[in-house]
Amino acid sequence: MxxxxxxxxxxxxxxxxxxxxxxxxxxxxxxxxxxxxxxxxxxxxxxxxxxxxxxxxxxxxxxxxxxxxxxxGSISPGQIGGNPRAKISLQSIEKQLMLTYEENPNLCAAELRQILIEQEVCSRSTAPTVASINRFIRGKGLNREKKPERKRLNHSIDSILGISLGNFHSNLCDSLKY
Known part of the structure; x- marks a missing residue:
């Protein structure tokens, strides 16, 4: 030592x-x-x-x-303790994050973070992490829009053979039973 x-x-x-x-x-x-x-x-x-x-x-x-x-991009340690004034700025960041997310629900957390920085809501060192943005979105109960299911094409192999996957799956499951 x-x-x-x-x-x-x-x-x-x-x-x-x-x-x-x-x-x-x-x-x-x-x-x-x-x-x-x-x-x-x-x-x-x-x-x-x-x-x-x-x-x-x-x-x-x-x-x-x-x-x-x-x-x-920072190696500085996180804040120890808390500052009441920091909560006010945190609320403004969350408010802007909500507005940005509502306008663009398909953006990922990294893109949302980058927008906060570009709009000068916060700096690169004070911007929330990608993980905390994802937690914030989940915590607010905001679900990402699901991609629409792909429509089956009329010329798919199933329609050509004249079978449906539902029947095929149930027949397969029945044949595997003892």
Whole structure:
């Protein structure tokens, strides 16, 4: 262990050693320098499991940082605690998200996120993640429009042979019974 890690441990009093031998504080973000190293190593093609072992950081933490970077372009940790003013901006984002979704129900969550950024409702770093947009849509009970069923063509193999799939399926099921 380095003296920096020991000092880090003694100052906060909450430091623990993970299974890989790294020091962490439960519920607190990784230091910025470690986050930068994770992104640099990943950009050089190092696999997350190797990054985890080399930096002595849990695989879950590495994955979470890489996913956040892929979605937002930011390596900053998420907010700890809450700010009442942030809720107001969150409500305005949700309102705009609803309006955009109602106008364009066929857009995927990534496209909705991009529109929020382009309309400057939020920045790339403050925009909701694709997963949270999907949760929001499901939570509001908004279902994506189902694609219309394809109509059977008159010249399909079934109509040429003069059989219907329903009868064929039930006959097949009957023949498989003991």
């Amino acid at each position: 380095t003296s920096e890690a020991i000092t880090f441990n003694h100052i906060l009093g909450q430091g623990r050693i993970n299974q890989l031998g790294g020091v962490f504080i439960n519920g607190r973000p990784l230091p910025q320098a470690v986050r930068v190293q994770i992104i640099e190593m990943a950009s050089k093609g190092v696999k997350p499991c190797h990054i985890s072992r080399q930096l002595r950081v849990s695989h879950g933490a590495v994955s979470k940082i890489l996913n956040r970077y892929a979605e937002t």
